[in-house]
Amino acid sequence: MSNSLYVHQRFLLMTLDPLHIGTGGYRLGRVDLSIVREPGTNLPKVPGTSLSGAIRQYAAMRYEKMGCAGQKGCGQAACPICYTFGSAKDSGGGYAGAVSLFDARLLLFPVHSLAGPVWVTSPAALADFGVNGQSVANDKARWPQSLTTQKHLNLGWLMLECESKDWSPPPIQNVPPEVQNRVVLVSDKLFSQIVNSNLEVRTSVSIDPHTGAAAEGALFTYEALPRATFLWFDVVEDDYRKGFPKNDIAQSPLDVVKSGLALAEYLGIGGMGTRGFGRVKHWEVNHAQS
Numbered sequence: 001m002s003n004s005l006y007v008h009q010r011f012l013l014m015t016l017d018p019l020h021i022g023t024g025g026y027r028l029g030r031v032d033l034s035i036v037r038e039p040g041t042n043l044p045k046v047p048g049t050s051l052s053g054a055i056r057q058y059a060a061m062r063y064e065k066m067g068c069a070g071q072k073g074c075g076q077a078a079c080p081i082c083y084t085f086g087s088a089k090d091s092g093g094g095y096a097g098a099v100s101l102f103d104a105r106l107l108l109f110p111v112h113s114l115a116g117p118v119w120v121t122s123p124a125a126l127a128d129f130g131v132n133g134q135s136v137a138n139d140k141a142r143w144p145q146s147l148t149t150q151k152h153l154n155l156g157w158l159m160l161e162c163e164s165k166d167w168s169p170p171p172i173q174n175v176p177p178e179v180q181n182r183v184v185l186v187s188d189k190l191f192s193q194i195v196n197s198n199l200e201v202r203t204s205v206s207i208d209p210h211t212g213a214a215a216e217g218a219l220f221t222y223e224a225l226p227r228a229t230f231l232w233f234d235v236v237e238d239d240y241r242k243g244f245p246k247n248d249i250a251q252s253p254l255d256v257v258k259s260g261l262a263l264a265e266y267l268g269i270g271g272m273g274t275r276g277f278g279r280v281k282h283w284e285v286n287h288a289q290s
């Protein structure tokens, strides 16, 4: 899916730690710090703006140009960071970047079951990623018989009946076999319910910055995507200026994105980074499947 104007690259992500991408709001519902969700499906997602912000920051680290980590940048034509992500000058004269990063969407969500850990997905979640043709009844589930030959499987608190003994998970590019073999298919409606009732919810204390001690009465709860959640997102490169300043790290704006994304495996994205949150592993998905 590339021509002279646009290059499209899809990435698969796996969380190595819990991932908290906050809404910026407080005390919404049962947790103090909730995560961002898709309005239509209520599934958690990672907004493209959050990805872009983190990836720009890490790319700037790679180039040792921390002044270009923010949206203003240096604005110079020869700067790979500003060329890629754009430059917003107060005085005018800014310019748009050469890449668009789209929201990361949920593909496989880990849940505990009596048969061990399983990864839940749904027909729509798979189809959005490019794996078509899956279906399942609203109140049932499909799983490979290697997981369990029982007629029922619990997903957290929910007990579901097996719809077909002849089902095996469709191949999902880059997903490790030990995950692939433990995929459970549920309906789109149940998927959202299962995900939302199996998010990590933790309680923590606020630290008073002046005393370094726990602030009194400052317990708060926050939710997060658990470790080993799989998401995917698209990057579209539109190199409309045709003048990318090539260098040792990157031959194109898309390479700059990849250089930043590589550091997210060590430094993490989203909030609670100081609590060991947010590291993500990534794979490039080739276009045969997308």
Ligand SMILES: [Zn+2]
Residues within 6 Å of the ligand: 065, 067, 068, 073, 074, 075, 076, 079, 080, 081, 082, 083
């Ligand atoms: Zn710059």
